[in-house]
Amino acid sequence: MTKKINWLVLVTGLLTGAAAILLTAFGNPANMGFCIACFLRDIAGAVKLHSAPVVQYLRPEIIGLVLGSTIMAVATGEFKARAGSSPATRFILGGFVMIGALVFLGCPLRMVIRMGGGDLNAFVGLAGFFLGILIGIFFLKRGFSLKRSYEVAKSEAAALPGIMIALLVLLIAVPSIFIFSESGPGSKHAPLLISLAAALVIGGVAQKSRMCMVGGLRDAVMFRDFNLLSGFAVLFVTVLLGNIILGKFSGFSTYLQPIAHASQLWNLLGMVLVGWGSVLLGGCPLRQLILAGEGSGDSAVTVLGMIVGAAIAHNWGTAGSAASLTDGVYSAGGVGTHGKVAVIIGFAVLLIISVINIQRSKKEVK
Amino acid sequence: MNCYLATFHTHVGALVSNRSLGTAGLKTRMMPVPRKLSSSCGTCVRYEADQPRLDLMDPDLEAVYIISDDGRYDRIDVTDPS
Numbered sequence: 001m002t003k004k005i006n007w008l009v010l011v012t013g014l015l016t017g018a019a020a021i022l023l024t025a026f027g028n029p030a031n032m033g034f035c036i037a038c039f040l041r042d043i044a045g046a047v048k049l050h051s052a053p054v055v056q057y058l059r060p061e062i063i064g065l066v067l068g069s070t071i072m073a074v075a076t077g078e079f080k081a082r083a084g085s086s087p088a089t090r091f092i093l094g095g096f097v098m099i100g101a102l103v104f105l106g107c108p109l110r111m112v113i114r115m116g117g118g119d120l121n122a123f124v125g126l127a128g129f130f131l132g133i134l135i136g137i138f139f140l141k142r143g144f145s146l147k148r149s150y151e152v153a154k155s156e157a158a159a160l161p162g163i164m165i166a167l168l169v170l171l172i173a174v175p176s177i178f179i180f181s182e183s184g185p186g187s188k189h190a191p192l193l194i195s196l197a198a199a200l201v202i203g204g205v206a207q208k209s210r211m212c213m214v215g216g217l218r219d220a221v222m223f224r225d226f227n228l229l230s231g232f233a234v235l236f237v238t239v240l241l242g243n244i245i246l247g248k249f250s251g252f253s254t255y256l257q258p259i260a261h262a263s264q265l266w267n268l269l270g271m272v273l274v275g276w277g278s279v280l281l282g283g284c285p286l287r288q289l290i291l292a293g294e295g296s297g298d299s300a301v302t303v304l305g306m307i308v309g310a311a312i313a314h315n316w317g318t319a320g321s322a323a324s325l326t327d328g329v330y331s332a333g334g335v336g337t338h339g340k341v342a343v344i345i346g347f348a349v350l351l352i353i354s355v356i357n358i359q360r361s362k363k364e365v366k
Numbered sequence: 367m368n369c370y371l372a373t374f375h376t377h378v379g380a381l382v383s384n385r386s387l388g389t390a391g392l393k394t395r396m397m398p399v400p401r402k403l404s405s406s407c408g409t410c411v412r413y414e415a416d417q418p419r420l421d422l423m424d425p426d427l428e429a430v431y432i433i434s435d436d437g438r439y440d441r442i443d444v445t446d447p448s
Contacts, residue, residue: 006401078405140377148426149377207405215407219398227398228407282377283407292406364382 007312012202012209013231017152017238019111019198023061025246026190030258031117033239034061034202035110036285037101038259040303041319042186043167046178047122049311052319054184060195062289063164068203069293070161081157084298086146089353090298093277095312096286096346099272102310102319103268103339104128105260107285108213108274112232116239118249119257121267128268136354140222149298157295160303168196185259206307207294211290212287214278226305242282256330259322259363263334266320266343273346280354282360318342369433370418370442373399373410379426380409386422387413394408403439416444 020033030175032038045056073079101107106114111129114122136144170177171192181187189195201315205211209347214231243249254262261267278284281302283291288306291299313319316338322334335343374380379405379434380396394413413419418430431439 008401009446084418141381143378143381144379148379210401210405210407212407222409223397225398287407291406322378359376359378361383365378365385 005227006209007210008160008205009227009236011229012205012211013234014229014238016109016202017113017116017235017242019202019274020086020235020239021242021246022192023195023198025189025193028195029185029188030248031114031119032106032110032185032259033113035106035113036062036065036289037098037107037310038105038110038185038279040063040098040285040306041102043316044307044310045186045314046180048179049307050314051354052314054181055186055314056181057181057186057189058167058178058180059189060171060192061166061199063168064196064199065203065206065286065289066161066164066293068200069207069290070117070203072199072204072207073107073294074256078207078294079157080295081154081297082149082153083152084356085298087298087301089146089357090281090302090310090351093281093353094288094302095309096349097277097281097316098306098309099269099313099342100277101345102313103287103335103343104267104274105320105322108278109167109284109286111271113239113256114260117243117258118252118259120252120254121257121260121262121264123266124267125271128271129213129275130217131268131274132277133149133214133279134221135272136279137218137221138356141365142362143358143365144280144354145359146280146357147359148150149296152297156297156300159297160292160300203290203293206286206290210287210310212283212337214275215287217275218279234363256323256325257332261320261323261333261335263320263332264344265277266335266340269343270320273343273350276354277322277346277351280350292362313342316342367414368415369412369414371400371403371410371412371431371433371439372423373403373428373431374408374424375426375428377409379424380411382424383422383427384411385412386424387415387419389418390422392419401438420444
């Protein structure tokens with residue numbers, strides 16, 4: 001049977017890449033038109049879950065992605081309230097995925113956007129991400145499962161979209177209750193309406209196409225099916241061309257890339273943690289937002305776990321720091337001891353979760 | 367011989383069922399769930415058999431479809447296989 005590439009996945013990759021370029025042109029940080037990890041981290045800061053002064057902003061992109069998915073799912077009859085698939089374990093996995101992403105300084109989506117911006121460090125991250133996915137697949141093939149979800153009350157499905165609507169109303173009505181960075185990445189953002197509109201569109205098409213970096217690589221490895229992965233190939237090319245056209249591309253390099261560091265071992269290991277954890281969760285951080293938008297209580301809990309993971313990452317200093325050049329003085333940035341220990345603990349926790357949740361005997365799956 | 371597609375609540379359910387169908391000598395393979403059937407990004411099993419062979423399915427079975435020659439999926443009523 002021919003494995004067809006779904007045109008909607010390609011369109012989603014194209015639109016996401018174009019939106020990333022557009023949002024950066026309108027004010028978002030460089031190579032960060034979209035970043036689920038960074039933006040959830042900024043939201044955690046805006047609501048004072050952490051107090052890192054340079055990464056606090058209530059990113060409308062997150063609100064738009066969730067609500068775009070909700071609107072599309074409701075319009076097409078796919079909004080389904082489901083939950084009950086090991087929610088506490090998903091919360092913990094979400095937290096460690098976030099800790100790994102913030103060591104690398106980006107989620108899988110930003111990793112591809114960084115690659116399109118010429119950041120060679122992100123290619124190291126991709127290698128780690130792929131390795132993490134292979135580890136996750138190893139356990140999937142041995143019977144790993146977080147067990148099935150069940151139909152639940154509509155209020156479960158409405159929880160995360162409801163929180164997003166509440167945050168949007170508060171942002172417009174009483175913005176003073178939030179903390180907004182005055183310098184650093186958190187201070188750089190596109191106008192609210194542009195961010196929200198772009199994310200609503202991407203959320204809608206991502207729900208329709210199921211675009212997922214983890215699902216893409218998983219399907220490519222396990223089934224030689226490149227459908228979902230093709231969206232990210234288009235995304236990479238779109239971002240690369242967009243940067244070239246706008247004169248923002250200056251070749252591929254590891255040196256002084258925007259909001260990135262060149263500590264390659266930890267770029268690699270951080271993304272191993274993200275890839276492994278995301279396979280166990282069944283989707284990358286972007287996909288978790290989209291699934292939460294279409295009614296998955298399990299994904300909503302995962303997103304909340306990611307927000308708490310982001311708060312921990314900054315309260316306990318596990319996040320990587322970017323390379324910088326200030327007044328002619330170069331700082332390499334990188335990952336501190338806390339970050340390295342957190343990644344190693346993350347591997348231990350993921351190993352325990354992976355082994356404990358093998359649900360079938362060797363005889364059944366071999 | 368009919369062509370069927372079985373969807374599951376879990377990946378491991380697809381894995382175990384695929385193995386059972388293969389052990390029974392049926393032509394079978396795992397694949398991503400077709401978008402027209404679900405917005406989830408799970409895995410399913412496509413197989414060829416005279417009957418749906420629910421007896422070989424894992425308890426995490428969600429639904430079985432018969433695939434017509436023109437590629438249409440028609441859901442078969444599935445009684446609890448467990």
